[in-house]
Amino acid sequence: MNLPLRLALFLSCLADATSALNSTILNPILPGFYPDPSCIFVKEFDGTFFCASSSFVAFPGIPITASKDLQNWTLIGHAFSRHDQLPEFASPITEVGGIWAPTLRYNNGTFFLTTTLVFDYLPVNDSSRWRNFILTSTDPYDSASWSDPPHFEADGYDSSLFWDDDGQVYVTWAPLAEVRSGIFQSTIDLNTGNVGKVVNIWNGTGGAAPEGPHVYKKDGFYYLVIAERGTFLNHMVTIARATSVNGPYEANPDNPILTNANSTDYFQAAGHADLFQDVGGSWWGVAHATRVNLQNRVFPMGRETVLFPVTWKPGQWPVPTQVEGIMSGWELPPTDLGKNMMIAGQDVAGTDAIDFTTVHLKPSHLVHWRYPNESKYNFSPDDPSCGLQLAPSFGNLSSVVSNTNGGGLSLLARRQSHSLFTFSIDMTFSLDQEGDEAGVTVFVSEKTHIELGVVQMIQTGTNITAHATPLLRFQGASNGTLIESSSLVLPQEWRDQMLRMEIKASNATHYAFSAGPAAYQSQMMTVAYARASLVRPIFTGKQQASSIQSLSVDKLTNGNTQGHCLEHTQRRTTSIRQHTLV
Template sequence: MKLSFGLPLALLAGAIASPLASLGNSTFYNPVLPGWHSDPSCIQVKGTFFCAISTFISFPGIPIYASKDLINWKLVSHVWNRESQLPGVSASTVGQQDGMYAPTIRYRNGEFYVICEYLGLPDGIIGVVFKTRDPFNEKSWSDPVTFKPTNIDPDLFWDDDGKVYSATHGILLQELNLETGELSQPPINIWNGTGGVWPEGPHIHKKDGWYYLLIAEGGTERDHSITIARSRKITGPYEANPSNPILTNRGTDEYFQTVGHGDLFQDTNGKWWGMCLATRTGPEFEVFPMGREAVLFSARWDKGEWPVLDPVRGEMSGWPLPPTSRDVPGDGPFNADPDVYDFPLGKAIPRNLVYWRVPRANAISVTAKGLQIVPSRNNLTGTPESLVTPELTGQKGLAFIGRRQTDTLFTFTTDVSFSPRVVGQEAGVTLFLTQFNHIDLGIVLLAPDASTSKGNAKPQLSLRFRTIGTIESPEPTIIPVPVSWGSGQIRLEIQTANATHYNVAAMPAANPNARIILGTASARLVSGGRGSFVGSLVGAYATCNGAGTGLDCSAGGNAYFKRWRYTGAAQYISATEIVPEL
């Protein structure tokens, strides 16, 4: 089914689902959480659904999305929202895909718990358990109780006798003291899966006298899957479902690939649903700039039987959805909504804008001139993982802020005020996957070209398009800022040319008709590469490209951003279908 009216995907799904739900089933579109939303773990509490998501080294970390209807998801808080909750860990993390891996969210006795693990530290993995009574209040998330696991992807399960267990990759089971972080020793190996690599992402559910163990197998690419086993005792032995895997798209030509790492939960009518990750790429596995996204499916779980999960597709049918509703508390945005941000003084930075690692204090703030970005010495690439120039690695924070690309087709623009004083100072917009994979359009002060200019030539304010990636990059484009544009704000733009390429353009904010396209870049530059676990962010940055000393640039070079606009145009739900139809 394709529609031809201009609504966000979430609203389209709701428009379809409500009438069909009254007839006994519903139709909706995946992904329900488009953009980089990997490893979803979800619950339902008093009619509201909550999901927690992996964030790796981006900050704030572990977003909590809430929904009344399973389609419209509001970003209500981040669990790791203060550097003081885990002081120093971000700056100590070297890898681009380290950080917060695979949270599990659970609810018990009026409290929400999120268990997760932080990877990539010199002393190994840190396990963390956060809790709150109000997930709509970001500041209410606690400092974590920490523990020392040996394996990744922790689950959190309370047994009927009150004992608390955590299962991890392997699959290992340990009791966990939620007050002290103490783990029982030694870990018990309760299941090895069905033979696929990386048995991980475990979730234990107790139902009808059985302990059901849901896991991911096959690695998080094309062989990914969900399998399940059960036992009468939590410690095993576990017997595998003869129909494993119970969910996968491996070995198919489906548009949604990498299906796996999921969680199961019930609605208020007792119907079972699941969320897992998937990648919109098709079997070619070449173009997937949004990375691993969160998809929804129905499940049938009869008494004493194995759960049966609906296969993941772009257009889905399933149980009746709850009535369409955007009546969700909190002040965060819905994931499918556009950005319309002007950054007035006194307003907080919108919750869906995130950083690559914890930023330096006061590096990014709202001022009377708009969103101020104080430049970092390291540019968006810097010298990641370097022991020779640690001050340029970005581990102390990039001067960058962005939001997830949440649509196959979109337009992003922002107006920049920038008066650089020193050669190399730059401000711009970027489509950013990691420090090894990004597409940039900057306003930069460049030294005069010695081969074409006279000795008294002045530095030239220029527009520069350049990329870095793990495939061949297009040649950079540099042109002087046209004199006719004057000294006013410059509007920078990133727009999808189609599902596989981006155009970058610049124009005077006062005269958008003077738009200049600087270049076109393939989405393959920000698909996989050194960022196979993450997805693209689109946003703004400032840098002095290595000038200065220590972490500090020379004086000047602050950039101010206003009229920040992100507008989604359409989503691909298969290789040939888009919604809304254009």
């Protein structure tokens, strides 16, 4: 993990050196908020590839994706979907805390996932800052199947499991570099979480923040792959090997083996890699990378998952292919398997057209920011024509709130999966207190978000006892600094109609925020334009969301939400997939 088992080895008579580079790979394979990927191939599950990714404070967390061909991926569930798995997740963790860098492995019929819950508000030298744990499942397609987590002691993050040939299991991790730098390892009992003697197995090549370790065994060598130099433009992947699992490890003289640093490539910050084989024995790698317009410093979606072929000849070092948006690779798994190619779930690169008058459960790809207050969401209102009803939260989009004492944001988000898109919701609203607000947002974190909302405000210069007036207001924050807001009075003729709120990115540099009657698209009005550079997702990802919040403490604490809701009927996302800078 940058800072949100053993590989199944299938023998093939075809060595990497003879595999043909005859397929086209389109990156990213997991577009949008999918950092710190860990992927495996599981022959026993109908020859399927599975990946897990960081989620930080998004909930449900730890998205699990699956594919048969390495190019078309489906969100099949989340390993972290229940409050009782991690009650402590309810604490006021900020956007750089939460779930960091899961590692997914498969062994003897069971999926194992190790990861870290990070309490970023605790001092860096406080060992309780890191809560490492293991989740298991025999059916990754069922989010409810993932276990409650046994915890284990490790003074860091990015934990990863490795099974040696004798069955002994090892866990490897990285402490925070400010406390003690290096990669550490110990034996572990997967049932109890008990760990053995801790060994410092490698310190990396001298780059800052060695982290993201994974151990593999091949041709009599133990290979240790790590990330170095942070998570931004200088990010890189390095490797070392040893004849003993605890070292000493010898660095590859050709390190780094993967980086896009000091280049003008569209994909930058490549790092945090994991390696795996397909059914034919060919090696592949995944990493995260960031699409960057270096000219204007626009980062459309933060860290996304990319795929690359790896040449790994017997007894030699693995040689990854440099990450690009369109690249050649080994022959991809077949795509003509008919129904065997189908995986139930949400296409990670697809579009949406959700009709909430017919959907009575939360779609699995929509997420909250931390644990939600479930009482604020009604997917089956008494009036079915209302669709989804959201009641307001007291915390606004800049609040660091937990879900204790009725907290939690009333926010329902979708990962931004493309650089060019249109996101809209159709809604009615009843906001009768000054400061009540409902609308749409481009959301990175509490410190970074821009939004268009309908807000009840007493206009400047009017009598304080006057009725609040509904305004269309654009506002937000960029890395904790408020940006200039603008507002206009909501037209009278729109107030009793279904209102469409829209965010559009028709180019790489700006968002357009618009509103108008849902039934009369010709009346849509652009309220504001915003520079995309205002919402740069460096660590987490970028999401589009609908939200509702209130400044009325009495109303919320009394549990009274009558006439105080946001009703969705439609929610749409259309997009254009972009692999190169245009």
